Amino acid sequence: MTQPDPQTGSEPAKSGGDFHVFDTTLRDGAQMEGLRYSVADKLAVAELLDELGVDYIEGGWPGAIPSDTEFFARAAEELNFKHAKLVAFGMTRRAGSSAAEDPGFQALLDSRAPVLCLVAKSDMRHVEQALKTTPEENLAMIADSVRTGREHDRQVFIDCEHFFDGFRHDPEYASLVVRTALEAGAEAVVLCDTNGGSIPSDITTVVTDLRTRLEAVLPSERVRLGMHAQNDTGCAVANTLAAVQAGVMHVQGTANGYGERPGNANLFSVIANLETKLGLKVLPEGGLEQLTRISHAIAEIANMIPDEHAPYTGHAAFAHKAGIHASAIKADPALYNHVDPAVVGNDMRILVTEMAGRASVELKGRELGIDLSGDKAALDRITKRVKELESKGWSFEAADASFELLVRDEVEGGLPRPFKLDTYRVIVDHDPTAVTVAEATVRLDVDGERVIATAQGNGPVNALDAALRSALAARHPRLAELTLSDFKVRILAGSKGTDAVTRVLVSMSDGESEWTTVGVAPNLIEASWNALADGLAYGLNRRGHSKT
Numbered sequence: 160m161t162q163p164d165p166q167t168g169s170e171p172a173k174s175g176g177d178f179h180v181f182d183t184t185l186r187d188g189a190q191m192e193g194l195r196y197s198v199a200d201k202l203a204v205a206e207l208l209d210e211l212g213v214d215y216i217e218g219g220w221p222g223a224i225p226s227d228t229e230f231f232a233r234a235a236e237e238l239n240f241k242h243a244k245l246v247a248f249g250m251t252r253r254a255g256s257s258a259a260e261d262p263g264f265q266a267l268l269d270s271r272a273p274v275l276c277l278v279a280k281s282d283m284r285h286v287e288q289a290l291k292t293t294p295e296e297n298l299a300m301i302a303d304s305v306r307t308g309r310e311h312d313r314q315v316f317i318d319c320e321h322f323f324d325g326f327r328h329d330p331e332y333a334s335l336v337v338r339t340a341l342e343a344g345a346e347a348v349v350l351c352d353t354n355g356g357s358i359p360s361d362i363t364t365v366v367t368d369l370r371t372r373l374e375a376v377l378p379s380e381r382v383r384l385g386m387h388a389q390n391d392t393g394c395a396v397a398n399t400l401a402a403v404q405a406g407v408m409h410v411q412g413t414a415n416g417y418g419e420r421p422g423n424a425n426l427f428s429v430i431a432n433l434e435t436k437l438g439l440k441v442l443p444e445g446g447l448e449q450l451t452r453i454s455h456a457i458a459e460i461a462n463m464i465p466d467e468h469a470p471y472t473g474h475a476a477f478a479h480k481a482g483i484h485a486s487a488i489k490a491d492p493a494l495y496n497h498v499d500p501a502v503v504g505n506d507m508r509i510l511v512t513e514m515a516g517r518a519s520v521e522l523k524g525r526e527l528g529i530d531l532s533g534d535k536a537a538l539d540r541i542t543k544r545v546k547e548l549e550s551k552g553w554s555f556e557a558a559d560a561s562f563e564l565l566v567r568d569e570v571e572g573g574l575p576r577p578f579k580l581d582t583y584r585v586i587v588d589h590d591p592t593a594v595t596v597a598e599a600t601v602r603l604d605v606d607g608e609r610v611i612a613t614a615q616g617n618g619p620v621n622a623l624d625a626a627l628r629s630a631l632a633a634r635h636p637r638l639a640e641l642t643l644s645d646f647k648v649r650i651l652a653g654s655k656g657t658d659a660v661t662r663v664l665v666s667m668s669d670g671e672s673e674w675t676t677v678g679v680a681p682n683l684i685e686a687s688w689n690a691l692a693d694g695l696a697y698g699l700n701r702r703g704h705s706k707t
């Protein structure tokens with residue numbers, strides 16, 4: 160790749176060429192508080208990252224962390240990457256020894272990983288106070304470790320810990336560390352903002368100065384630098400891009416930005432920005448479209464809730480709520496999307512709330528397969544109803560099914576209702592010697608016939624659900640396929656504190672898709688009933704109206 164010129168701001172090259180995307184989800188990402196992968200999890204994440212098309216996957220630190228040693232042993236047998244190379248992370252050999260005799264270094268070779276990434280000290284203060292050795296011995300540790308790795312046919316990367324702080328403190332020494340590693344045969348030297356305290360202008364200044372120093376003593380093609388940014392200033396992605404624009408050709412980061420403290424550079428944002436903003440094709444063909452899927456799949460394996468608001472991959476990354484936005488999107492989605500969401504495998508969504516205008520309602524209708532264009536009167540009525548209901552605590556943005564029921568009420572006289580409620584009654588029976596049970600009785604009008612059913616449950620809503628299903632089972636056997644997948648309650652403070660209302664969101668599934676309805680009432684059971692009854696009615700009608 161031709162490096163962009165930071166002085167002239169010339170355009171970066173259009174192809175990634177020998178640019179590296181280096182993922183450290185399984186090593187640095189695993190240093191995140193609250194995150195713990197099993198070996199099987201790590202194998203699954205590595206496979207997903209290879210599918211995405213990253214060039215290097217750092218799997219952990221064999222020899223230091225027992226489960227990482229096991230991961231590398233299993234990876235050597237079980238993983239068959241299409242594109243990526245597996246990397247074993249470790250540190251340069253200990254002071255006063257040799258890499259050949261250092262047991263830690265030997266464990267890296269034993270891991271059978273074809274690539275090593277070794278952390279090295281580049282800040283003089285760390286050499287003196289943490290390593291407690293001399294500047295010369297630190298350089299010898301780096302050179303010896305790189306050469307020994309190369310002698311064993313390994314590609315070797317050097318991660319220069321605290322590089323930016325070290326360079327500001329002593330630029331001569333920090334540059335000498337990088338030069339020593341490159342001269343010893345390192346594939347690239349990665350500049351780490353370990354404390355994450357830098358901002359983009361710091362990165363540009365340091366990388367530019369460093370390149371000038373190195374290119375004065377080395378051929379420019381040998382000055383191969385990388386960037387590893389922590390997110391302590393919230394600038395990790397911006398810092399990585401600044402480094403690329405200043406000439407680095409290797410970027411490190413983690414899936415969804417997982418990592419120690421506030422995390423690492425979110426590699427998915429970095430990749431998307433490199434491809435769509437800097438014109439660098441860094442993934443194989445088709446990779447970028449997998450970004451959203453792979454981001455969510457890794458979150459699931461990591462047992463983390465996917466970040467709804469993550470750039471590019473979040474569920475809300477292309478969700479538009481404001482009426483004015485929707486009205487422009489109606490003319491052309493590009494007016495409010497910085498890129499086409501499909502490029503990263505995501506979707507645009509229109510949210511209908513009290514901030515909606517007619518355009519939002521029309522676009523949302525289109526998403527649900529209902530053409531409202533040209534029906535100004537219906538658009539006015541629906542927009543007005545949404546605003547009124549939202550002001551009373553309803554929330555349609557998370558309840559598409561309730562919005563669809565409302566729209567169909569307005570334009571089609573409503574979906575056929577499988578039942579009409581006459582009354583219900585719920586009793587909760589607390590017995591200190593037994594499990595508390597709830598009993599519900601419902602009286603319904605089903606196709607003109609009165610049906611009464613009673614059922615028990617572990618709580619009032621569960622009992623109501625069971626009674627309703629029992630009343631309808633004979634006429635609607637498909638009810639058995641509809642399961643309750645989520646139930647959320649929120650108490651909304653009223654104006655005087657005592658007049659609070661309850662909002663319930665009920666999500667249901669028929670095994671193929673999921674839909675959500677909302678109910679609002681001063682009473683928890685009433686709000687739940689409303690959401691539940693609408694959810695079941697919607698589900699029973701679903702085959703006829705396929706989108707939620």
Ligand SMILES: CC(=O)SCCNC(=O)CCNC(=O)[C@H](O)C(C)(C)COP(=O)(O)OP(=O)(O)OC[C@H]1O[C@@H](n2cnc3c(N)ncnc32)[C@H](O)[C@@H]1OP(=O)(O)O
Binds near residue numbers: 222223280289291320
């Ligand atoms: C910035 C980063 O995120 S780097 C990655 C950090 N990750 C981890 O630390 C996770 C895994 N770490 C571990 O399991 C352990 O810390 C081990 C196995 C590596 C070392 O454990 P111990 O031998 O008990 O040493 P301890 O953790 O107390 O201290 C680190 C030692 O490594 C030395 N060291 C630190 N960096 C380097 C380096 N780049 N090269 C050589 N030696 C180093 C320190 O001087 C210290 O030496 P000492 O044992 O003589 O005091």
Ligand SMILES: CC(=O)C(=O)O
Binds near residue numbers: 351353
């Ligand atoms: C190596 C590394 O993870 C860091 O310096 O942040």
